[in-house]
Amino acid sequence: MKIGIVVAEFNYDITYMMKEKAVSHAQFLGVDFEVVYVPGVFETPLATKVLLERDDIDAVAVIGAVIKGETDHDQVVAHQAARKLLDLSLEYNKPVALGIIGPNATREQATERIEEYARRAVEAAVKMVRRLNNIKE
Numbered sequence: 001m002k003i004g005i006v007v008a009e010f011n012y013d014i015t016y017m018m019k020e021k022a023v024s025h026a027q028f029l030g031v032d033f034e035v036v037y038v039p040g041v042f043e044t045p046l047a048t049k050v051l052l053e054r055d056d057i058d059a060v061a062v063i064g065a066v067i068k069g070e071t072d073h074d075q076v077v078a079h080q081a082a083r084k085l086l087d088l089s090l091e092y093n094k095p096v097a098l099g100i101i102g103p104n105a106t107r108e109q110a111t112e113r114i115e116e117y118a119r120r121a122v123e124a125a126v127k128m129v130r131r132l133n134n135i136k137e
């Protein structure tokens with residue numbers, strides 16, 4: 001099994017640590033992985049789509065942190081990306097796991113969620129590949 005790990009660089013002080021936890025968990029689970037960096041969460045769907053088109057990629061775990069600003073822009077970024085990522089999963093029949101903190105998260109709240117969200121995304125991606133393979137004809 002090989003998974004893509006798409007990492008948003010925005011809030012990199014947080015997403016770097018998330019990436020480290022995601023990579024560590026993929027290694028613990030014994031799966032191959034390829035890390036792809038994008039500027040921000042809004043760019044994660046396009047990178048995810050390119051990865052899903054590859055025959056050697058079985059799933060994608062998406063890592064990011066959407067921190068509340070002065071406006072509701074964080075809502076736009078997070079909601080649109082999350083919906084598109086789900087659409088891509090259904091379009092390609094491959095798992096896309098959501099490891100994006102927020103929206104409306106403070107930096108403190110995001111920091112508290114680094115490990116949980118990163119590991120959860122990798123765990124879900126790997127579990128879904130295995131379980132979907134078990135139910136396919």
Ligand SMILES: Nc1c(NC[C@H](O)[C@H](O)[C@H](O)CO)[nH]c(=O)[nH]c1=O
Binds near residue numbers: 009042065074
């Ligand atoms: N505010 C956050 C962003 N914003 C940037 C967008 O994701 C995108 O990169 C930009 O609009 C250019 O297209 N991204 C995050 O990942 N997290 C944020 O809190």
Ligand SMILES: CC(=O)[C@@H](O)COP(=O)(O)O
Binds near residue numbers: 068072
């Ligand atoms: C979620 C973001 O893109 C964030 O940087 C927006 O900040 P603001 O709402 O102050 O424009």
